[in-house]
Amino acid sequence: MRKLVSHLKNVGFPRIVEVSENARKKIRNVLEAMECSSVVLVTGKNVYQTTANKVEKRLEDVITRTIFVSSLRMEEVRDVEFEIGFEEVDSIVGVGGGKVLDFGKVLATELNVPFISMPSTASHDGIASPIASFKEGGKPISISTDPPAAVLADITIIRNSPIRLIRAGYGDLISNVTAVKDWKLGKDVKDEEYNEVAASMALMPANLLLVEAERLDLKTPSHLELLVKGLILSGVTISLVGSSRPVSGAEHKFSHALDYLGYGEGLHGEQVAIGTIIMEYFHEKAYGVGDWELIKRSLEKIHSPTTAKELSLTKEQIIEALEYAKKIRRKRYTILEDLNPTKDDFEIALEKTGIV
Numbered sequence: 001m002r003k004l005v006s007h008l009k010n011v012g013f014p015r016i017v018e019v020s021e022n023a024r025k026k027i028r029n030v031l032e033a034m035e036c037s038s039v040v041l042v043t044g045k046n047v048y049q050t051t052a053n054k055v056e057k058r059l060e061d062v063i064t065r066t067i068f069v070s071s072l073r074m075e076e077v078r079d080v081e082f083e084i085g086f087e088e089v090d091s092i093v094g095v096g097g098g099k100v101l102d103f104g105k106v107l108a109t110e111l112n113v114p115f116i117s118m119p120s121t122a123s124h125d126g127i128a129s130p131i132a133s134f135k136e137g138g139k140p141i142s143i144s145t146d147p148p149a150a151v152l153a154d155i156t157i158i159r160n161s162p163i164r165l166i167r168a169g170y171g172d173l174i175s176n177v178t179a180v181k182d183w184k185l186g187k188d189v190k191d192e193e194y195n196e197v198a199a200s201m202a203l204m205p206a207n208l209l210l211v212e213a214e215r216l217d218l219k220t221p222s223h224l225e226l227l228v229k230g231l232i233l234s235g236v237t238i239s240l241v242g243s244s245r246p247v248s249g250a251e252h253k254f255s256h257a258l259d260y261l262g263y264g265e266g267l268h269g270e271q272v273a274i275g276t277i278i279m280e281y282f283h284e285k286a287y288g289v290g291d292w293e294l295i296k297r298s299l300e301k302i303h304s305p306t307t308a309k310e311l312s313l314t315k316e317q318i319i320e321a322l323e324y325a326k327k328i329r330r331k332r333y334t335i336l337e338d339l340n341p342t343k344d345d346f347e348i349a350l351e352k353t354g355i356v
Ligand SMILES: [Zn+2]
Pocket: 124, 125, 172, 247, 252, 268, 272
């Protein structure tokens, strides 16, 4: 219980969450409910053409400026802060993909104003999470932020985003399966604090989509809604426990390793999906709990990559990334710390699961 106080300090949740085919139309009501009238719109060049320009028009009288995100660097956030100067800004609305939302979260946290997240796609669980992925010296870093104050996930907009991004979102959601297994391992072996509610919130939507994968069509609004809600819940669990523990285990270490080494061309969700197959294999092999084949089949079913080749990765690169993953964030106990697999173990796992 000792740590609870420090966790509570960081607890905050989106006060308003709307996932529907018309969520975009609620933006003015949301701003009014939050008594915001001086808004900075953060977006990307492409998404502006299709979507954000309409939001801008809708909020013409309250938007003070529109900012286009070009890179995820702290210097760029500082530049924007400088540009805003002493203007009264009482909220940031982010309309875009992961990059825009991450930038918006950091900017809003820096300015200490609420952030309203309007995702244009559903490629990972950053839609509602209090974490942003930034770059420093060309390398990926994670920054803690305040959680978005509101999330308006418009299914009509998201449905029209590239299907590859949505499939990647599915990969990020089902990765909760191994993330939670790793967390349980941390509880059993290292007596780590474990929150059953957060674990269930992370796990239930992932399991639901996994068993439904046979019938899943991610362009069908009701199915897409399930995915988006699952990703939002994942983000909220991070706020609930004050760390990404419920949604990020060894499969994420593997993906971070690939990013850090600069290997392959996979999206975050595609990389963690392949990581999930590998880690589920190890969990199943060591503890008899899990079903890596189900995970792989479900990914195949939705046409998400399940092989190294599809992400332009070689067998050597994957093994190097797995070795590297063993050295990342060692305090986060996962199946990699538990089994300490050798290079041979990795090779066998990759061959058995058909990844190489
Ligand atoms: Zn993730």
